[in-house]
Amino acid sequence: MPNPTHRAIEAVWRIEAARVVAHAARLVRDIGVAEELAQDALVAALEHWPRDGVPDNPGAWLMATVKHRALDKLRQDALHAKKHEAIGRDLDALEAHVVPDFVDALDAARADDIGDDLLRLIFTACHPVLSMDARVALTLRLLGGLATHEIARAFLAPEATIAQRIVRAKRTLREARVPFEVPRAEARATRMASVLEVIYLIFNEGYAATAGDDWVRPALCDEALRVGRILAELAREDSEVHGLVALMELQASRLHARIDTNGRPVLLSDQDRSRWDPLLIRRGLAALARAEALGGALGPYALQAALAACHARAHRAEETDWVRIVALYDALAQVNPSPVVELNRAVAVGMAFGPQAGFALVEALAADPALTRYHWLPSVRADFLAKLGRLDEARSEFERAAAMTQNARERELLLLRADAMRSGR
Amino acid sequence: MRFMIMVRANTQSESGAMPEEALIAAMAAYHEALAKAGVLLDANGLQPSSNGWRVRYRGGKGTIIDGPFAETHELIAGYTLIQVRSREEALEWARRFPAPFGELADGEIEVRPLYEFDDFQPSASVERFRRIDASLR
Numbered sequence: 001m002p003n004p005t006h007r008a009i010e011a012v013w014r015i016e017a018a019r020v021v022a023h024a025a026r027l028v029r030d031i032g033v034a035e036e037l038a039q040d041a042l043v044a045a046l047e048h049w050p051r052d053g054v055p056d057n058p059g060a061w062l063m064a065t066v067k068h069r070a071l072d073k074l075r076q077d078a079l080h081a082k083k084h085e086a087i088g089r090d091l092d093a094l095e096a097h098v099v100p101d102f103v104d105a106l107d108a109a110r111a112d113d114i115g116d117d118l119l120r121l122i123f124t125a126c127h128p129v130l131s132m133d134a135r136v137a138l139t140l141r142l143l144g145g146l147a148t149h150e151i152a153r154a155f156l157a158p159e160a161t162i163a164q165r166i167v168r169a170k171r172t173l174r175e176a177r178v179p180f181e182v183p184r185a186e187a188r189a190t191r192m193a194s195v196l197e198v199i200y201l202i203f204n205e206g207y208a209a210t211a212g213d214d215w216v217r218p219a220l221c222d223e224a225l226r227v228g229r230i231l232a233e234l235a236r237e238d239s240e241v242h243g244l245v246a247l248m249e250l251q252a253s254r255l256h257a258r259i260d261t262n263g264r265p266v267l268l269s270d271q272d273r274s275r276w277d278p279l280l281i282r283r284g285l286a287a288l289a290r291a292e293a294l295g296g297a298l299g300p301y302a303l304q305a306a307l308a309a310c311h312a313r314a315h316r317a318e319e320t321d322w323v324r325i326v327a328l329y330d331a332l333a334q335v336n337p338s339p340v341v342e343l344n345r346a347v348a349v350g351m352a353f354g355p356q357a358g359f360a361l362v363e364a365l366a367a368d369p370a371l372t373r374y375h376w377l378p379s380v381r382a383d384f385l386a387k388l389g390r391l392d393e394a395r396s397e398f399e400r401a402a403a404m405t406q407n408a409r410e411r412e413l414l415l416l417r418a419d420a421m422r423s424g425r
Numbered sequence: 426m427r428f429m430i431m432v433r434a435n436t437q438s439e440s441g442a443m444p445e446e447a448l449i450a451a452m453a454a455y456h457e458a459l460a461k462a463g464v465l466l467d468a469n470g471l472q473p474s475s476n477g478w479r480v481r482y483r484g485g486k487g488t489i490i491d492g493p494f495a496e497t498h499e500l501i502a503g504y505t506l507i508q509v510r511s512r513e514e515a516l517e518w519a520r521r522f523p524a525p526f527g528e529l530a531d532g533e534i535e536v537r538p539l540y541e542f543d544d545f546q547p548s549a550s551v552e553r554f555r556r557i558d559a560s561l562r
Binding site (some may be wrong): 007008010011012014015058115222225226227228229230233234279283 | 461464506514
């Protein structure tokens with residue numbers, strides 16, 4: 001955007017976009033239409049503000065504008081429906097629903113409803129009727145206020161692919177008649193799990209990029225953290241939300257220590273802990289305490305956060321409480337059984353009770369079909385073999401792992417380690 | 426990007442008088458909005474300088490000077506730390522900061538970006554400084 005006013009508008013938009021879309025969606029009950037209306041409001045701002053100046057309360061301006069557009073749209077639709085007698089929607093009944101005075105009167109009493117609208121927007125964007133890719137793109141677009149080209153860049157995908165994905169996602173929601181609502185009771189827990197999964201997936205794509213040349217893409221981590229922090233304010237009593245936020249804060253605290261000056265990944269045990277961010281650690285521990293205070297200590301995200309906290313609390317790698325980590329993995333394996341958890345548990349057992357004990361567990365996992373394409377398995381195996389002094393086997397396992405990873409930086413590290421086996425370290 | 430919004434002190438804040446209810450409400454609403462937008466990292470009010478002290482360094486020697494300090498408008502009365510995507514976004518949030526001593530009272534806030542990790546060239550001294558920082562947690 002070329003001039004200062006345009007940049008100011010862009011900043012306002014970043015702050016307000018999600019609320020504006022959510023507000024429109026509550027009125028028109030379709031997030032595709034709502035987003036178009038919100039874009040109209042943005043265009044109106046781009047027309048008026050450079051000329052008249054940025055209003056004192058730009059958020060309220062955008063909200064009022066989008067509301068009027070939404071009401072216009074509803075009236076047009078109602079007229080259209082009446083003309084064609086296709087749907088028996090009653091214009092009077094509609095007016096009763098949306099007369100501006102009525103809505104304005106409600107607005108005063110329902111400042112918190114904006115929060116509810118945002119929550120509805122999050123649940124809708126992460127609806128299980130959508131593919132995971134679509135949920136991720138919609139969440140970044142609607143909650144993060146990211147433009148299509150920004151999402152495309154973050155995921156190293158062509159812009160057209162992302163645009164198509166978003167269009168299709170909106171159509172799917174419309175065709176499936178997904179209601180714009182926060183699900184109740186039992187459905188809420190399942191749907192919340194889907195929301196948390198989407199947010200964590202975005203975070204992880206930034207934290208350990210699965211593809212491409214960069215090992216981390218911090219901007220994606222920041223986006224996920226932002227959405228997570230928003231959600232933690234909207235669903236304050238939900239312990240797993242705080243568990244996820246805790247996990248992300250703690251992992252993000254290590255972001256700058258995870259790469260060396262050449263952009264290569266650094267293993268947790270080799271990281272310079274003075275580069276960990278103390279503010280994020282403090283926030284992470286506070287969020288974890290909140291999750292636990294809400295009775296959620298055994299939630300899968302809270303447990304993973306507790307694991308991350310074990311590392312955060314150790315000022316030096318040797319001070320790590322590996323016995324506690326093994327216990328936490330035991331708990332995690334109960335609530336969230338998975339071969340990946342078992343593999344991580346094996347690593348912890350190796351650290352707590354010696355490489356022989358850990359290696360035995362890894363060998364038991366080697367046949368697991370779920371891990372056959374998972375490059376951490378040969379990598380962990382190689383690490384144990386190295387510790388047990390079986391260097392030739394270790395080298396070929398590191399090489400196998402290197403051949404399996406999609407990430408260039410990680411491959412480089414694995415090949416370096418393979419090489420180190422040759423020289424006997 | 427992280428920015429610190431600092432509230433400059435005035436005679437009222439330096440007197441230690443608690444702010445009026447309306448101001449507390451405005452500050453609460455603003456910080457709630459920051460939290461709900463996912464950008465609030467930290468915020469605190471500082472007690473008057475009469476409860477603090479300075480150490481002045483001169484000629485290789487440090488001398489402790491107890492508060493209060495006269496140059497009130499150069500003192501800090503509180504801070505709010507935010508994380509945003511751009512300088513413009515920080516500017517917009519700063520614009521929304523409530524007048525710090527009440528709607529009609531004079532007041533001033535100052536906003537400064539924090540150094541990011543990448544702003545420092547790695548050096549032995551920088552590493553040492555970080556180590557001290559890490560030991561505080």
